[in-house]
Amino acid sequence: MNQRGKWLAAPAFIWLLCFFLAPLFFIVFYSFFERGVYGEIVYRFTLSNYIRMADSIYVKILLDTLAISVITTVVTLLIAYPLAYYISGLPKRKQRIWLLLIMVPFWINFLIRSFAWIIILRSKGIVNSLLLEWGWIEKPLALLYNDGAVLLGMVYALLPFMVLPLYVSLEKLDRRKLEAAYDLGATPWKAFLYVTLPLMKHGIMNGSMLVFVSSLGMFVVPDILGGAKSVLLGNLIQNQFLSARDWPFGSSVSIILMVFSFILIVLYQKAVAAGQHWEGERQ
Amino acid sequence: MKTRNQTWLSLFSYVVLLFLYLPLIVLVVYSFNRSRINAVWTGWTFDWYISLFQNRQVVEAFFNSLTIAFGTAVFATIFGTLGAYAFYRYKYRQKAVLSGLIYLPIVLPDILMGLSLLLLFSFFSVPLGKLTILIAHITFSIPFVFLLVSTRLQEMNVDLEEAAQDLGATPWQTFRYITLPILGPSIISSFLLTFSLSLDDFIISFFVAGPGATTLPIYIYGMVKRGVTPEVNALAALLMMITLITVALAERIRKIGDRKQKM
Amino acid sequence: MKELIQLNQVEKQFGRQQVIHPMVLSVFEGEFLTLLGPSGCGKTTLLRMIAGFEQPSKGDIFLLGENITHLPPYKRDMNMVFQHYALFPHMTVEENILFGLKMKGVNQSEQKRRLEEVLELTQLSEWRKRRPAQLSGGQQQRVAIARAVVNQPKVLLLDEPLGALDYQLRKSLQIELKNLQKQLGITFVYVTHDQEEAMTMSDRIVILNKGKIEQIGTPQEIYYRPRNIFVANFIGENNILEKNGKHYSIRPEKIKVYKAGEPINEKAKTGRITDVIFSGNHVKLYISLEREAQRLLVYDYTFDATLWKQGEIVNVAWNESDEVELR
Numbered sequence: 029m030n031q032r033g034k035w036l037a038a039p040a041f042i043w044l045l046c047f048f049l050a051p052l053f054f055i056v057f058y059s060f061f062e063r064g065v066y067g068e069i070v071y072r073f074t075l076s077n078y079i080r081m082a083d084s085i086y087v088k089i090l091l092d093t094l095a096i097s098v099i100t101t102v103v104t105l106l107i108a109y110p111l112a113y114y115i116s117g118l119p120k121r122k123q124r125i126w127l128l129l130i131m132v133p134f135w136i137n138f139l140i141r142s143f144a145w146i147i148i149l150r151s152k153g154i155v156n157s158l159l160l161e162w163g164w165i166e167k168p169l170a171l172l173y174n175d176g177a178v179l180l181g182m183v184y185a186l187l188p189f190m191v192l193p194l195y196v197s198l199e200k201l202d203r204r205k206l207e208a209a210y211d212l213g214a215t216p217w218k219a220f221l222y223v224t225l226p227l228m229k230h231g232i233m234n235g236s237m238l239v240f241v242s243s244l245g246m247f248v249v250p251d252i253l254g255g256a257k258s259v260l261l262g263n264l265i266q267n268q269f270l271s272a273r274d275w276p277f278g279s280s281v282s283i284i285l286m287v288f289s290f291i292l293i294v295l296y297q298k299a300v301a302a303g304q305h306w307e308g309e310r311q
Numbered sequence: 312m313k314t315r316n317q318t319w320l321s322l323f324s325y326v327v328l329l330f331l332y333l334p335l336i337v338l339v340v341y342s343f344n345r346s347r348i349n350a351v352w353t354g355w356t357f358d359w360y361i362s363l364f365q366n367r368q369v370v371e372a373f374f375n376s377l378t379i380a381f382g383t384a385v386f387a388t389i390f391g392t393l394g395a396y397a398f399y400r401y402k403y404r405q406k407a408v409l410s411g412l413i414y415l416p417i418v419l420p421d422i423l424m425g426l427s428l429l430l431l432f433s434f435f436s437v438p439l440g441k442l443t444i445l446i447a448h449i450t451f452s453i454p455f456v457f458l459l460v461s462t463r464l465q466e467m468n469v470d471l472e473e474a475a476q477d478l479g480a481t482p483w484q485t486f487r488y489i490t491l492p493i494l495g496p497s498i499i500s501s502f503l504l505t506f507s508l509s510l511d512d513f514i515i516s517f518f519v520a521g522p523g524a525t526t527l528p529i530y531i532y533g534m535v536k537r538g539v540t541p542e543v544n545a546l547a548a549l550l551m552m553i554t555l556i557t558v559a560l561a562e563r564i565r566k567i568g569d570r571k572q573k574m
Numbered sequence: 575m576k577e578l579i580q581l582n583q584v585e586k587q588f589g590r591q592q593v594i595h596p597m598v599l600s601v602f603e604g605e606f607l608t609l610l611g612p613s614g615c616g617k618t619t620l621l622r623m624i625a626g627f628e629q630p631s632k633g634d635i636f637l638l639g640e641n642i643t644h645l646p647p648y649k650r651d652m653n654m655v656f657q658h659y660a661l662f663p664h665m666t667v668e669e670n671i672l673f674g675l676k677m678k679g680v681n682q683s684e685q686k687r688r689l690e691e692v693l694e695l696t697q698l699s700e701w702r703k704r705r706p707a708q709l710s711g712g713q714q715q716r717v718a719i720a721r722a723v724v725n726q727p728k729v730l731l732l733d734e735p736l737g738a739l740d741y742q743l744r745k746s747l748q749i750e751l752k753n754l755q756k757q758l759g760i761t762f763v764y765v766t767h768d769q770e771e772a773m774t775m776s777d778r779i780v781i782l783n784k785g786k787i788e789q790i791g792t793p794q795e796i797y798y799r800p801r802n803i804f805v806a807n808f809i810g811e812n813n814i815l816e817k818n819g820k821h822y823s824i825r826p827e828k829i830k831v832y833k834a835g836e837p838i839n840e841k842a843k844t845g846r847i848t849d850v851i852f853s854g855n856h857v858k859l860y861i862s863l864e865r866e867a868q869r870l871l872v873y874d875y876t877f878d879a880t881l882w883k884q885g886e887i888v889n890v891a892w893n894e895s896d897e898v899e900l901r
């Protein structure tokens with residue numbers, strides 16, 4: 029059997045090499061350069077960008093971003109889990125319909141989805157108009173342009189990312205193991221804690237990784253729903269590249285984002301491998 | 312045993328579903344609202360949609376988005392399908408590493424892809440415009456096609472290609488009469504999905520677009536930053552509905568393909 | 575008999591594992607040859623090398639004197655029936671069957687003629703417009719055979735084709751396949767791990783173990799004159815004795831068992847029954863010999879299982895000529 033057909037894969041791989049992988053290295057290079065007085069790039073090696081990042085302003089931004097990413101991940105997990113559990117308990121036909129319904133918003137971009145929330149939450153928006161009309165409040169509530177709105181937007185945007193891996197994991201879960209636990213005298217809560225949860229580790233880690241990494245790099249949601257007050261890592265990067273035009277500095281900040289993303293991905297891979305080793309899983 | 316929990320669970324699930332769809336429903340419904348102030352319903356109208364089509368910038372952005380989406384779909388589907396097939400059929404050294412390369416774009420935040428391409432293009436003095444957007448879109452679309460087609464290939468019975476060869480079909484004939492027909496629905500599905508992904512893309516396009524080319528999502532972003540107007544509402548709703556129809560179609564075709572394949 | 579296929583010092587390695595040791599094998603025209611052995615013995619690998627889906631690491635394969643070792647499967651004049659049938663799901667039964675003919679460019683009228691012939695032969699005429707998904711396991715199997723046979727190959731290769739079917743269906747299809755082979759006169763190379771199947775259908779059996787040929791022979795030869803301990807144990811049930819440093823086998827049905835006190839006019843040994851198992855048309859008796867550390871299995875064909883009791887003392891005897899010397 030000749031292997032000449034191997035080259036069919038070349039266009040795809042070469043393309044990705046040139047336009048995905050190589051550019052990532054450019055970020056690394058640029059982070060070591062400096063922005064000149066007139067906005068041009070000064071091609072001289074320097075660590076000034078990294079030193080600048082140690083400034084408390086930027087550290088705060090990083091911490092804020094981490095915080096909101098963690099909260100987003102936890103909240104989506106808490107919402108997605110019961111949902112996935114419910115779906116996996118339905119007959120096959122209904123399962124597919126539910127999954128389709130959950131995934132459909134995923135295909136609509138964050139911009140439009142966040143914009144929809146603006147219509148609902150703004151001072152002249154639906155919620156306020158209704159509340160005012162019913163006389164429940166006298167002044168419109170500031171529902172928008174704060175951290176709460178950003179969190180809402182993030183959770184809303186990333187929920188489908190969490191539901192799918194959880195569902196897949198639940199699907200694979202052998203109900204008989206649960207039955208065995210009940211048979212041995214476990215209460216529903218204990219069974220959940222000691223049987224279901226550990227077996228779900230895979231799905232939980234997968235979903236959490238996807239949501240966490242995505243929220244780290246988000247800038248659309250904080251930009252639209254958080255207004256000028258909200259500056260997360262994504263917004264910082266956005267600013268440096270498109271307004272302040274300090275590409276080298278923007279690159280160094282991006283490196284932080286890249287490093288975090290890669291660490292999480294690697295951790296996830298390791299955890300998956302270890303889990304398979306211990307449970308003797310054959311995927 | 313869990314009947315009471317079951318009702319709470321189903322209630323919760325429906326509420327979440329509502330939460331997911333409410334904003335989208337609101338978006339569509341209010342795009343027909345006569346009132347400019349948006350929140351109060353004053354009547355049904357198509358005015359906002361009509362004004363969109365009279366707006367030259369919108370039409371131009373729309374046209375840009377469509378052409379780019381079409382180009383993206385064509386190239387990404389071809390590259391991705393060939394890649395997935397070759398990967399499935401032949402042995403490669405370092406398959407794991409190559410696999411990682413393919414799926415990494417899906418996991419990494421879009422913003423990194425966007426700005427890294429911006430750096431690449433400006434370093435090589437490539438003018439930003441429709442071409443750079445096209446290149447960027449093809450880049451993030453290939454992994455999706457790869458994933459979709461690979462899944463279908465793995466579900467396909469491994470023996471089928473051998474059986475075809477045993478019956479006298481050359482590798483090309485095998486691909487043409489056996490593999491391609493079975494893959495068909497997945498390929499069409501991939502085309503439609505990459506089309507809609509490209510149409511919808513904001514983040515990556517935002518970085519590599521430059522002053523000359525505007526796509527629909529970029530235009531919407533500009534308008535949203537300037538304030539909420541019914542026109543934006545209508546435009547967003549329009550884009551959303553196009554996406555939904557395309558995705559629904561893709562899913563339908565994939566299901567048909569599934570059924571034909573079932574043994 | 576004309577030699578159709580010849581394997582000359584063929585061997586196969588996967589990585590560092592030697593899956594097939596250097597092997598010489600001939601397949602004769604018109605015969606039903608079975609490759610038999612336990613899982614992992616290499617029989618499927620061997621079949622796939624003949625078909626062209628695997629390449630031997632060393633050695634050559636000849637078809638009617640022509641060296642086909644490096645020919646791709648679609649250039650070899652043989653067809654295979656796959657274990658899970660590998661029917662094309664997007665084609666009808668007809669289209670599946672005609673596929674090979676279409677690929678080879680056989681003309682339309684000839685295609686039609688052969689199609690009708692083979693549909694008749696495999697009794698599939700009623701199902702010709704159906705898709706594989708709409709057929710039962712047995713029907714799918716027949717389509718797989720029809721699809722292969724319509725090409726009038728010199729050799730038909732079958733990879734455990736009956737493995738996925740239930741017992742009754744398998745038994746009836748075994749007879750059908752055997753008759754089909756005789757009718758068509760095509761040489762069959764058949765792979766199975768089921769020795770009963772092999773014994774029922776084959777002209778010759780090749781017993782494989784860990785990539786080596788243990789013995790080649792007719793079913794009778796294999797059964798009554800096993801060459802070594804492996805074959806003796808693999809086919810049916812057997813007793814292995816050791817005498818003067820050599821091993822011998824004696825079939826359970828060749829041993830006679832007498833109740834204690836019953837008159838015997840031959841040399842007999844005494845023993846105690848450890849287990850009695852009723853097996854339909856015979857009773858299996860496991861007997862522990864008194865003077866030797868040996869347990870024998872004896873088939874008794876008296877139609878009364880209650881005749882024998884566990885723990886009972888009995889005498890056993892057999893003709894020394896029934897013993898087979900093993901290597």
